[in-house]
Amino acid sequence: MPARSPISIEEATPLVAGALRTFERELSAFVQALAHSNPLVSLDPRFASAHPVAAVCDAYGTIDYGMEDDVHASVSCVAVVCADNATVNQAEQLNIAKQELQNTCAPLQKHRMRVRVRNAEGEEIVRMTTLVRVVLRSIGRSHLNLTGAYRRIPVLGAQPVRIAYTRTLTRRVRRMTREALFERLEFSDRPGATEDRARLRSVPDAHFALADPHVPNVRANVWYQSRDARNRDCVQLSAELPILFRAGRRAALPEIIFPGPADWARTADAPRRPRATKLEPEPFLTTLPVYRYRPPPRR
Numbered sequence: 001m002p003a004r005s006p007i008s009i010e011e012a013t014p015l016v017a018g019a020l021r022t023f024e025r026e027l028s029a030f031v032q033a034l035a036h037s038n039p040l041v042s043l044d045p046r047f048a049s050a051h052p053v054a055a056v057c058d059a060y061g062t063i064d065y066g067m068e069d070d071v072h073a074s075v076s077c078v079a080v081v082c083a084d085n086a087t088v089n090q091a092e093q094l095n096i097a098k099q100e101l102q103n104t105c106a107p108l109q110k111h112r113m114r115v116r117v118r119n120a121e122g123e124e125i126v127r128m129t130t131l132v133r134v135v136l137r138s139i140g141r142s143h144l145n146l147t148g149a150y151r152r153i154p155v156l157g158a159q160p161v162r163i164a165y166t167r168t169l170t171r172r173v174r175r176m177t178r179e180a181l182f183e184r185l186e187f188s189d190r191p192g193a194t195e196d197r198a199r200l201r202s203v204p205d206a207h208f209a210l211a212d213p214h215v216p217n218v219r220a221n222v223w224y225q226s227r228d229a230r231n232r233d234c235v236q237l238s239a240e241l242p243i244l245f246r247a248g249r250r251a252a253l254p255e256i257i258f259p260g261p262a263d264w265a266r267t268a269d270a271p272r273r274p275r276a277t278k279l280e281p282e283p284f285l286t287t288l289p290v291y292r293y294r295p296p297p298r299r
Contacts, residue, residue: 007108007111007131009131009134009135009138012108012131012132012135013135013138013139015104016104016105016108016132016135016136016139017139019097019100019101019103019104019105020101020139020141020144022097022100022101023094023097023098023100023101023149025097026090026093026094026096026097027060027061027063027094027097028061029090029093029094030060030087030090030091030093030094030153031057031060031061033086033087033090034053034056034057034060034081034083034087034090034091035053035054035057037083037084037086037087038053039053039056039081039082039083039084039087040081040082040083040247040251040252040253041053041055041056041079041080041081041082041242042079042080042253042256043055043056043077043078043079044078044079044165044258044259045258046078046258046259046264047077047078047079052079055077055079056077056079056081056242058077059076059077059079059241059242060153060241060242062148063144063145063148063149064143064144064145065143065144065145076216076218076240076241077240077241077242078165078218078239078240078242078258078259079242079243080160080163080242080243080245080253080254080256081242081243081244081245082245082246082247082251082252082253083244083245083246083247084246084247085246085247087244088155088244088245088246091153091155091244092155094153095152095153095155098149098150098151098152099152101149101150102149102150105132105146106132106150108130108131108132108135109130109131109132109146110130111130111131112128112129112130112131112183112184113128113129113130113131113134115127115128115129115134127187127188127189128183128184128186128187128188132146151238151240151241152238152241153241153242153244154220154237154238154239154241154242154243154244155244155245156222156224156228156235156243156244156245156246157224157228157229157230157232157235158224158225158226158227158228158229158245159224159225159226159245159246159248159254160222160223160224160225160243160245160254161223161224161225161254161255162222162223162254162255162256162257163220163221163222163223163243163254163255163256163257164220164221164256164257165218165219165220165221165239165256165257165258165259165263166218166219166220166221166259166263167216167217167218167219167259167263167264167266168216168217168219168266169214169215169216169217169266169267170214170215170217171211171212171213171214171215172211172212173209173210173211173212173279174209174210174211174212175207175208175209175210176207176208176209176210176290177206177207177208178200178205178206178207178208181200181208181210181285181288181290182197182200184288185197185200185287185288188287190287191287192286192287193287195286196285196286196287196288199284199285200285203284203292205292205293207293208284208290208291208292208293209278209279209290209291209292209293210288210289210290211279211289211290211291212289213289217238217240218238218239218240218259219236219237219238219239220236220237220239220243221234221235221236222234222235222236222237222243277294278293278294279291279292279293279294280292280293280294
């Protein structure tokens with residue numbers, strides 16, 4: 001039986017399907033425009049290809065999970081692309097469609113439902129999943145990578161003279177209520193779920209922190225030749241996808257500093273600089289990466 005939510009599957013399905021159709025139409029139009037516009041492309045050596053235009057088109061266009069992909073992963077390609085006005089305008093239209101898709105789907109990720117699935121042994125079990133995943137499965141798009149679909153194409157607002165990349169490891173931490181965690185654990189078939197429910201009951205905390213695994217985060221610092229429409233002469237932006245900018249009077253790429261070998265070698269297990277945190281150092285639960293908040297300091 002589905003958990004109560006302010007929107008039903010019947011109401012959500014046409015909204016998601018419509019936003020997804022618009023997004024995929026704009027994505028196809030952009031990739032086609034880029035592939036036929038003869039852009040200038042500079043790829044990080046790690047992503048070197050004999051066909052750089054095809055490589056960046058593939059990075060922009062891949063929005064489905066592969067068979068071996070982690071659910072938190074999405075395609076990344078560190079590159080800089082100089083293209084004509086029509087292609088960049090198409091990218092901006094695609095970014096609008098991405099935002100509309102996220103506006104439609106993201107609220108549905110907050111609502112969870114009980115669904116019957118088969119485990120590795122072929123046994124039918126009940127699990128909790130998000131309403132948006134139920135809808136995507138119903139329209140034949142269960143492999144859609146929403147993280148990749150939401151990710152905007154980084155379009156520069158002015159001509160760049162220098163682009164310097166950095167790569168770090170970050171994680172998303174979400175504040176969760178006790179009730180929301182009990183709901184997640186209610187139908188969990190993982191060993192230790194019963195003990196985790198008892199552990200939650202043993203403390204008075206109203207809120208906990210659910211921490212996603214550390215994932216790579218590629219950013220770029222960009223210096224402009226002249227200020228952009230927001231009066232900025234430099235910006236920092238997320239750059240897991242190739243950076244795109246309009247060709248000027250003469251198409252040319254700026255000075256580009258890609259991440260070094262040490263940046264690419266950094267993993268989630270690598271030592272990180274100690275930093276102040278509101279979370280206790282060790283997870284509180286065993287079946288979910290849930291942490292207790294530290295008590296506020298006494299004044």
